[in-house]
Amino acid sequence: MLNLVLFGPPGAGKGTQSERLVNQFNLIHLSTGDLLRSEIAAGTELGLEAKQLMDKGLLVPDSVVIGMIRSKLKANPTAGGFIFDGFPRTIPQAEALDKLLEEASASITAMLALEVSEGELLTRLLERGKKSGRSDDQDVSIISNRIKEYNAKTAPLAGYYSGQAKFKAIHGIGSIDAIFEQLCEAINESAAR
Numbered sequence: 001m002l003n004l005v006l007f008g009p010p011g012a013g014k015g016t017q018s019e020r021l022v023n024q025f026n027l028i029h030l031s032t033g034d035l036l037r038s039e040i041a042a043g044t045e046l047g048l049e050a051k052q053l054m055d056k057g058l059l060v061p062d063s064v065v066i067g068m069i070r071s072k073l074k075a076n077p078t079a080g081g082f083i084f085d086g087f088p089r090t091i092p093q094a095e096a097l098d099k100l101l102e103e104a105s106a107s108i109t110a111m112l113a114l115e116v117s118e119g120e121l122l123t124r125l126l127e128r129g130k131k132s133g134r135s136d137d138q139d140v141s142i143i144s145n146r147i148k149e150y151n152a153k154t155a156p157l158a159g160y161y162s163g164q165a166k167f168k169a170i171h172g173i174g175s176i177d178a179i180f181e182q183l184c185e186a187i188n189e190s191a192a193r
């Protein structure tokens, strides 16, 4: 089973590269950002609560996203593997994911970290905000909060996965094709180990 964590700050290219990786490696794509936006679009109670936090650039509670991932894993017992996009974002989320996979006799194969400078992140997200209508991409102060949340709560995950010898840094600036190639190389190397 190939289980990948795609990691990086907001706007690093996680969603963009996940779309390609799922086809290349025949994986199921689990994006907590997409799952939360579906809840918002459906007007559920969970979605309404999440929207208030997401619109401020804050993370939603661990229990909410862990619950969403748990039910997706349960719903796909015969999957050949998963790509976790935007999850885990905190140490408790990473610990919960390890436990959930262990219950299915599986584990994370590699954590691929897309490295992009803050200036480039801001440019990309503001550009996406013009087209997507995503409210969290249209305001510099919300984007700065997301980057602050990332640095405080998510960046420490690099150490968590380095400790398991699963961390792989990927240079995330350049063409989408060139970054995809680097990712494929790193995945093939990890899968062969």
Ligand code: B4P
Residues within 6 Å of the ligand: 009, 010, 011, 012, 013, 014, 015, 016, 017, 032, 033, 034, 036, 053, 054, 057, 058, 059, 060, 061, 062, 065, 085, 086, 087, 088, 089, 093, 124, 125, 127, 128, 136, 146, 172, 173, 174, 175, 176, 179
């Ligand atoms: P996400 O939906 O995960 O949003 P994101 O990190 O901003 O997007 P992503 O990183 O996938 O975008 P991409 O770079 O591909 O999360 C949104 C919010 O949901 C969070 O702020 C949080 O509130 C909440 N949330 C989600 N998961 C959570 C969790 N686990 N715990 C708690 N809260 C959670 O794309 C960005 C842009 O860059 C695109 O326009 C793309 O076209 C462009 N781009 C990509 N690659 C490029 C390249 N190489 N060159 C130029 N442009 C590029």
